[in-house]
Amino acid sequence: LFLATSIILSAMMFQGAGHMAIVALHILPFTSHVYALDLNVDDQESIKDAGSTAAYNMMTWYKGNGTDNPGFISRSWWEGAALFLACLNYWHATNDTTYNEEVSVSLQHQGGSGGDYMPSWAIGVGNDDQMFWGLAAITAAEYKLPNRPSGDTWLTLAERVFYNQKSPQGGGWDTSICGGGLRWQKDVWQSGYTMKNAVSNGGFFMLAARLAWYTQEEEYAIWAEKVWDWSTTVNLVDNKTWAVADSVRAGSGGPDGCGLPDSTRWTYNYGTYLSGAAYMYALTNDSKWLNITNSLMESLFTTFFLPEYGGVITDRCEPSGQCYKDANWPIFKGLTVSWLADIALIIPSLKEKILPKLQVSAEGAAKSCTGNGQNLCGNRWWYGGYDGQNSMENAISGSQMMSAIMVKFLDSSSKPVSTATGGNGTSDPSAGTGESSGPAQLPPVTTADRAGAGILTVLFVASMIGGVVFLFRGP
Numbered sequence: 001l002f003l004a005t006s007i008i009l010s011a012m013m014f015q016g017a018g019h020m021a022i023v024a025l026h027i028l029p030f031t032s033h034v035y036a037l038d039l040n041v042d043d044q045e046s047i048k049d050a051g052s053t054a055a056y057n058m059m060t061w062y063k064g065n066g067t068d069n070p071g072f073i074s075r076s077w078w079e080g081a082a083l084f085l086a087c088l089n090y091w092h093a094t095n096d097t098t099y100n101e102e103v104s105v106s107l108q109h110q111g112g113s114g115g116d117y118m119p120s121w122a123i124g125v126g127n128d129d130q131m132f133w134g135l136a137a138i139t140a141a142e143y144k145l146p147n148r149p150s151g152d153t154w155l156t157l158a159e160r161v162f163y164n165q166k167s168p169q170g171g172g173w174d175t176s177i178c179g180g181g182l183r184w185q186k187d188v189w190q191s192g193y194t195m196k197n198a199v200s201n202g203g204f205f206m207l208a209a210r211l212a213w214y215t216q217e218e219e220y221a222i223w224a225e226k227v228w229d230w231s232t233t234v235n236l237v238d239n240k241t242w243a244v245a246d247s248v249r250a251g252s253g254g255p256d257g258c259g260l261p262d263s264t265r266w267t268y269n270y271g272t273y274l275s276g277a278a279y280m281y282a283l284t285n286d287s288k289w290l291n292i293t294n295s296l297m298e299s300l301f302t303t304f305f306l307p308e309y310g311g312v313i314t315d316r317c318e319p320s321g322q323c324y325k326d327a328n329w330p331i332f333k334g335l336t337v338s339w340l341a342d343i344a345l346i347i348p349s350l351k352e353k354i355l356p357k358l359q360v361s362a363e364g365a366a367k368s369c370t371g372n373g374q375n376l377c378g379n380r381w382w383y384g385g386y387d388g389q390n391s392m393e394n395a396i397s398g399s400q401m402m403s404a405i406m407v408k409f410l411d412s413s414s415k416p417v418s419t420a421t422g423g424n425g426t427s428d429p430s431a432g433t434g435e436s437s438g439p440a441q442l443p444p445v446t447t448a449d450r451a452g453a454g455i456l457t458v459l460f461v462a463s464m465i466g467g468v469v470f471l472f473r474g475p
């Protein structure tokens with residue numbers, strides 16, 4: 001995640017939010033979506049209605065449909081991936097295709113000319129940013145979203161992210177420090193370049209595992225094993241306590257010159273490794289992966305579904321009410337519950353363990369999603385009501401939660417597909433600027449890019465001089 005920009009853009013966001021409020025005032029009173037979010041988790045129609053409202057509110061934030069850069073969300077490029085993932089999950093949960101066309105157009109377009117989610121208009125793409133778009137693409141394939149009539153297939157797009165991230169030239173797998181792993185950032189000028197973080201590596205692990213499961217091709221499974229082994233060696237994932245750290249930093253001691261893991265905890269860091277392990281079990285039937293899946297799930301539950309918050313999923317920025325301080329943070333738990341729902345479909349024997357956790361969290365979210373007479377979602381689902389923190393990110397997580405609880409009513413006919421069960425296996429990852437022509441070549445620099453990069457670099461350097469270092473750390 002490009003925190004330097006997200007912080008710079010947060011000033012603009014306030015303007016944007018003001019504008020949104022005005023738009024909302026003009027539009028919303030005339031819609032049929034103004035009723036209390038009344039969720040009964042035992043009633044499929046009730047979940048569908050709540051999901052429809054949450055998705056509608058989420059999509060009021062999206063202004064890219066019909067523009068010449070569909071899917072581009074200027075305030076934080078990666079959040080487009082989170083938004084379209086939420087749309088895919090909404091469609092998968094309810095069969096409502098309202099947003100599919102704009103999702104499909106956007107998901108392909110944001111791949112850029114190289115089809116590897118390094119488009120020229122996204123400056124300073126981190127490995128995690130790129131990975132989230134890759135996850136959206138493989139999700140589209142697993143849910144059987146029809147491929148576009150021309151251009152890259154969903155599978156190709158996901159594979160290109162994988163090929164880019166396994167290659168050192170692509171700013172991906174890097175053995176120069178820490179004995180392997182992905183750096184958070186690809187670009188030397190970004191402060192996150194010296195860090196190897198959980199979400200980039202856990203996300204790459206999950207992408208490799210899902211590609212392995214989807215295609216049955218061995219290379220992906222070998223890489224999933226490799227990323228897992230590395231992550232446990234440097235203790236990003238502690239395979240005794242099952243704690244998942246946020247990052248390790250180069251040059252401060254520890255194994256292979258990698259700093260000791262921090263004690264920062266985020267839901268989605270756990271979620272990426274958990275989901276990857278679940279796909280590896282679904283692929284191999286190996287009890288090793290089932291044990292890992294169970295252990296990580298238990299750890300996720302005891303770390304974030306706390307009794308003092310009614311058992312509702314809670315990220316660590318929430319008790320102090322400070323999650324709004326970084327636009328990205330409120331998205332994490334929404335991603336996490338969506339992965340739990342997928343795991344319940346991929347490994348049905350785990351469904352009984354997962355459902356009660358989703359249920360309590362969904363009931364909390366329904367109370368939170370009652371804002372401003374329009375059922376806007378707040379941030380803290382354990383709060384007992386709307387907490388006033390209206391944002392696109394909270395809307396995304398609210399929508400993800402309503403889709404996730406629908407898993408209660410989904411049977412094996414809704415199981416994500418692989419090529420063995422009807423998934424489309426058409427792909428051509430080496431075409432275009434894929435691996436053969438050198439992955440992750442920087443796109444040709446246009447004047448507009450240079451101007452953008454210049455401004456960002458100046459701001460970045462200024463912030464360094466000001467002694468502000470942007471770290472991806474929780475409170």
Ligand SMILES: *[C@@H]1O[C@H](CO)[C@@H](O)[C@H](O)[C@H]1NC(C)=O
Pocket residue numbers: 065066098099102
């Ligand atoms: C997106 O735009 C297309 C055409 O520009 C339009 O047909 C479609 O209805 C729009 N989608 C939504 C959900 O508004």
Ligand SMILES: *[C@@H]1O[C@H](CO)[C@@H](O)[C@H](O)[C@H]1NC(C)=O
Pocket residue numbers: 147148149153424425426
């Ligand atoms: C798979 O996708 C490709 C590319 O869009 C398409 O040509 C092909 O017909 C699809 N196959 C099936 C079985 O849908």
Ligand SMILES: *[C@@H]1O[C@H](CO)[C@@H](O)[C@H](O)[C@H]1NC(C)=O
Pocket residue numbers: 283284285
């Ligand atoms: C795993 O088990 C399933 C169901 O028993 C079976 O269909 C599948 O072939 C097995 N896969 C492997 C790799 O053993």
